[in-house]
Amino acid sequence: MSSDAALTWFARHELRLAWREWLAMMTGGRRRRKRAVAIGLIVFAAFMHIPAWAVIGRFADLRLPLDKSSLIVITASIFLAWALMLSQAIESVTRVFYARADLDLIMSSPVKLSNVFSIRIAAIALSITAMALLLSTPFVDVLVIVGGVRWLSAFGVVIAIGLSAAAVAIAATIVLFRLIGPARTRLVAQILAAIIGAGFVIALQVAAILSYGTLSRFAVLTSDAAAAIAPGIDSVVWWPARAALGDGEALLLLLLSVGLVLLGAVMAMFSASFADTAVSASVHAGSGPQDIRPKTFRGGSRQQALRRKEFVLLRRDPWLISQTLMQLLYLVPPALLLWRSFADSSTAIILITPVIVMAAGQLAGGLAWLTISGEDAADLVATAPLPPARIIRAKIEVVLIAIGMIFAPLVLALGVASPPQAAVTAVGVIIGATCATSIQLWFRVQAKRSQFRRRQTSSRLATFAEAFSSIGWAATAALALVVPTAAIISGALTAALLAATWKLSPRRG
Amino acid sequence: MKSEQSALQVRGLTKRFDRLAVDALDLTVRRGEFYALVGPNGAGKTTTLRMVAGLLRPDAGTVAIFGIDALAEPVAAKQMMAWVSDEPMIYDKLTPLEYLEFVAGLWGVDPEVAHRSARDLLVSLGLEPHLGERCEGFSKGMRQKVALAGALVHDPSLIILDEPLTGLDAVSARHVKGLLSDRVRAGSTVIMTTHILEVAERMADRIGVIAAGRLVAEGTLAELRQQNGRSDTSLEDLFIALVDVEAAA
Numbered sequence: 001m002s003s004d005a006a007l008t009w010f011a012r013h014e015l016r017l018a019w020r021e022w023l024a025m026m027t028g029g030r031r032r033r034k035r036a037v038a039i040g041l042i043v044f045a046a047f048m049h050i051p052a053w054a055v056i057g058r059f060a061d062l063r064l065p066l067d068k069s070s071l072i073v074i075t076a077s078i079f080l081a082w083a084l085m086l087s088q089a090i091e092s093v094t095r096v097f098y099a100r101a102d103l104d105l106i107m108s109s110p111v112k113l114s115n116v117f118s119i120r121i122a123a124i125a126l127s128i129t130a131m132a133l134l135l136s137t138p139f140v141d142v143l144v145i146v147g148g149v150r151w152l153s154a155f156g157v158v159i160a161i162g163l164s165a166a167a168v169a170i171a172a173t174i175v176l177f178r179l180i181g182p183a184r185t186r187l188v189a190q191i192l193a194a195i196i197g198a199g200f201v202i203a204l205q206v207a208a209i210l211s212y213g214t215l216s217r218f219a220v221l222t223s224d225a226a227a228a229i230a231p232g233i234d235s236v237v238w239w240p241a242r243a244a245l246g247d248g249e250a251l252l253l254l255l256l257s258v259g260l261v262l263l264g265a266v267m268a269m270f271s272a273s274f275a276d277t278a279v280s281a282s283v284h285a286g287s288g289p290q291d292i293r294p295k296t297f298r299g300g301s302r303q304q305a306l307r308r309k310e311f312v313l314l315r316r317d318p319w320l321i322s323q324t325l326m327q328l329l330y331l332v333p334p335a336l337l338l339w340r341s342f343a344d345s346s347t348a349i350i351l352i353t354p355v356i357v358m359a360a361g362q363l364a365g366g367l368a369w370l371t372i373s374g375e376d377a378a379d380l381v382a383t384a385p386l387p388p389a390r391i392i393r394a395k396i397e398v399v400l401i402a403i404g405m406i407f408a409p410l411v412l413a414l415g416v417a418s419p420p421q422a423a424v425t426a427v428g429v430i431i432g433a434t435c436a437t438s439i440q441l442w443f444r445v446q447a448k449r450s451q452f453r454r455r456q457t458s459s460r461l462a463t464f465a466e467a468f469s470s471i472g473w474a475a476t477a478a479l480a481l482v483v484p485t486a487a488i489i490s491g492a493l494t495a496a497l498l499a500a501t502w503k504l505s506p507r508r509g
Numbered sequence: 510m511k512s513e514q515s516a517l518q519v520r521g522l523t524k525r526f527d528r529l530a531v532d533a534l535d536l537t538v539r540r541g542e543f544y545a546l547v548g549p550n551g552a553g554k555t556t557t558l559r560m561v562a563g564l565l566r567p568d569a570g571t572v573a574i575f576g577i578d579a580l581a582e583p584v585a586a587k588q589m590m591a592w593v594s595d596e597p598m599i600y601d602k603l604t605p606l607e608y609l610e611f612v613a614g615l616w617g618v619d620p621e622v623a624h625r626s627a628r629d630l631l632v633s634l635g636l637e638p639h640l641g642e643r644c645e646g647f648s649k650g651m652r653q654k655v656a657l658a659g660a661l662v663h664d665p666s667l668i669i670l671d672e673p674l675t676g677l678d679a680v681s682a683r684h685v686k687g688l689l690s691d692r693v694r695a696g697s698t699v700i701m702t703t704h705i706l707e708v709a710e711r712m713a714d715r716i717g718v719i720a721a722g723r724l725v726a727e728g729t730l731a732e733l734r735q736q737n738g739r740s741d742t743s744l745e746d747l748f749i750a751l752v753d754v755e756a757a758a
Contacts, residue, residue, distance in 0.1 A: 296620055296621055296624045297609075297610040297613055297614070297620035297621070297623050297624040297627070298610070298614075298620060299619075299620040300614065301617075302614060302615050302616075302617055304614070305610075305611055305613075305614025305615050306611075306614075306615065308611070308614070309600070309603070309611045309614075312602070312603065312607065313600060313602050313603070316602040316643075317602070376598060376599070376600050376601065377598040377599055377600060378598065379562075379564060379592060379594055379598050380592075380598055380599075380612065380615075380656075380659065381615070382563065382564050383562050383563055383564065383587055383590070383591070383592040384587060384615040384616065385584045385585070385587040385588035385615070385616060385617075386584065386587075386615065387584060449601075
C-alpha cells in the first residue's frame with residue numbers, strides 16, 4: 001500500500017470509529033435501536049426548527065450595514081458558539097490522550113507517526129465541526145427560509161469557527177500537558193472545558209447585574225457603553241458576523257482559510273509530538289498524586305466505611321469537580337443579584353430560588369448515578385456482609401449530605417435576606433434532590449464510574465424524567481413564592497410525572 | 510457428611526440462563542482444604558462460585574457455608590467468606606491501603622488489627638513501594654494483588670477465587686500461591702477455579718472436574734488417576750480424557 005493510500009485508509013478508519021462512537025452514544029450500544037434513533041433524530045431536528053424560529057426568526061431580515069449594537073449581539077452569539085465548541089474540543093482531545101485504546105497498535109505499525117496523528121487531529125476537528133453543523137442547522141435553516149439563501153454562508157462560518165476551536169483546543173491541551181504534566185492536565189482540562197462552556201454567558205450576566213441589576217445578557221450587549229468601547233465598523237472583529245450575514249464570498253473564504261491554516265499549523269507543529277504526548281498520558285494516566293497514608297485505619301460502622309469511601313471517590317472525581325464548579329458558576333449571577341437586592345429590595349431576588357432548586361436536582365442526579373450505579377467494585381460490595389438495603393441507604397445518604405453541604409450556605413445566605421424564601425428554597429432543594437436520586441435508584445444499572453459520559457444513553461426515560469423533575473420542582477418553588485395556587489398545580493404535575501416514571505421503571509418491583 | 514463439618518456444601522444447585530449453566534450440582538469442600546475446580550470454558554465453574562458467593566441467585570438448590578444456609582442468611586454467610594474474581598474490581602482513585610481500609614470496614618474488622626494485617630499483606634505481595642499511590646496506574650497484576658489482599662484482610666474462613674493467577678507474572682504468581690498455601694495451613698479453606706492445571710495438580714488437596722454444569726470427577730490426584738485407571742498420567746491428560754468422555758456423552 002502506498003503512503004497516500006495508507007493515509008486515506010487510516011482517515012476512513014478514524015471516521016468510522018468516530019461515527020460508531022457517536023452511534024453508540026445515541027443508541028446506548030444497542031444495535032436494534034438504530035432505526036428508532038434515526039427516526040428520533042429526524043423528528044427532533046424537525047422539532048428544533050420551532051424554538052429556532054422563535055429565537056432567531058425575527059433577525060432573519062437583518063442586512064448590512066448594521067449598527068454596532070446588532071453587530072455586537074451577532075458577534076457575541078458567534079463567540080459563544082465558538083466557546084462551546086472549544087469546550088467540547090478540549091474534552092475530546094483529553095479523551096483521545098488518556099484512552100490507551102489503539103495506541104500500541106499504531107505505535108508498533110510501520111507508518112509515519114506524524115502523518116497518522118495529523119489525521120487523528122483532523123478527525124477531532126472534523127467531528128467537532130460536524131456536531132456544530134448538526135446543532136446549528138435548524139437555526140440556519142430558519143434564517144435561510146425566512147431571510148433568503150444569503151444566510152447559507154452561516155454554515156461556512158460554523159465550519160470556520162469549528163476548525164479554529166479544534167486547533168486552539170489541541171494546542172492548548174498539549175501546552176498544558178507540557179507545563180503541568182500528564183497527571184494534572186486531565187483535571188485542569190476538564191475544569192477548563194466546563195468553565196469555558198459556561199463562562200462567557202455567566203460573565204455577561206454578571207456584567208448585566210452589576211451594571212443594570214438584571215439577569216439579561218442583552219442589556220450589556222446593546223448598551224451604549226458596549227458600543228462605545230467596541231472597535232470601528234471596519235474592524236476584523238466583525239468579520240464572522242458580516243460573513244454570516246452574507247457580506248460577499250471573499251470574506252467567508254478568508255475566514256475558512258484562517259480556520260484551515262490554524263488547524264494546519266497545529267498539525268504541523270504538534271503532530272510529531274502528539275504520539276509522545278499520548279503515550280506519556282496513557283502511561284501516566286494513573287500516577288496521580290501520592291496520598292498521605294493514614295497512620296491507622298478508622299473505625300466505625302460498616303455503613304460509615306461505605307459513606308467514607310463514597311466521599312473520597314467523589315472528592316477525587318475530576319468530572320464531578322468540573323461539574324460542581326460549573327453548577328456553582330451558574331449560581332454566581334443569582335448570588336450577585338441577591339447581594340444587590342440587600343440594597344434595593346428588588347423582586348428579582350425570587351429568581352434565585354428556581355436556579356438553586358434546578359441546580360440541586362441536576363447535581364443530585366449526577367451524584368446519585370456515580371454512587372449508586374457507578375460502583376467499580378460491585379462484586380466486593382455485593383459479597384460484603386451487609387444487607388443490600390443498607391448499602392443503598394448509605395449511598396443515598398452520601399448524595400443528600402453532599403447536596404446539603406453545597407447548597408446549605410446559599411440557602412442560609414438567602415435566609416438573611418428573606419427567611420420565607422429561604423424556607424421554600426430549602427424544601428425545593430430537598431424535594432428536587434430526593435426525586436433526582438429516586439429516579440437514578442429506579443433506573444440503576446451496574447456500570448463503571450468511567451462510563452459516566454454515557455449514562456444518559458442507558459435510559460432516555462430516566463434522563464428526561466430527571467430533567468423534567470428538576471425543572472418542575474424549580475418552577476413549583478418559584479410559583480410558591482408568587483402564586484401559591486399555581487404552585488399546587490405545578491407540584492401535582494411534577495409528582496404525577498414522577499409517579500409515571502416509577503410505573504415505567506424496571507425497579508418498580 | 511454433616512454440613513457443619515464442611516466449609517461448603519452445595520446440593521442440587523441449578524442455574525439456567527439461555528441454556529442450563531449449572532445442572533443440579535452437588536459439591537462438598539472440607540474445612541481447611543485447598544479445593545481446585547477445573548473444567549473447560551463455559552463448564553459452569555464461575556457461575557457455581559458466583560452463586561456460592563451470593564452474587565447470583567440459584568434457580569434451585571441449597572448452599573451452606575460452615576453450616577449456615579447462605580440463601581436464608583446471606584449476611585452471616587458472607588461474613589465468613591471472601592470472593593476474588595478474575596477481573597480485579599478495585600477503585601482507581603483509592604490507594605491500596607485505602608482500599609483495604611474500606612474492605613476491613615465493610616467486614617467490621619478492628620481498625621488496628623486490620624491496619625497491621627493490611628500492611629503485612631501488601632508488603633508480602635510486593636506492593637510496599639506503592640502503598641500511597643492510587644490504583645489507577647497499576648498493571649493488571651498489581652490490581653489483582655490488591656484485590657487479593659482485600660479478600661484476605663478480614664481473615665475469611667472460606668476464600669473463593671475465580672482464576673486468581675490470570676495476568677500475574679511468575680514471581681507474583683508464586684507470591685500468591687504461597688499466600689494461599691499459608692492460609693490453608695492456618696486453617697482457612699480455599700476454593701479456586703483455574704485453567705492452569707499444573708497449579709491445581711501442585712497445590713490442591715482435592716480437584717473437582719466440572720463439565721456441562723455437572724461435577725464429572727472429584728478427588729485427590731491419586732484418586733482421579735485410580736478412578737480412570739491411569740496410574741502415572743498427568744492431570745492434563747486426565748482432564749482431557751474426562752472432558753472428552755463428557756462431551757461424547
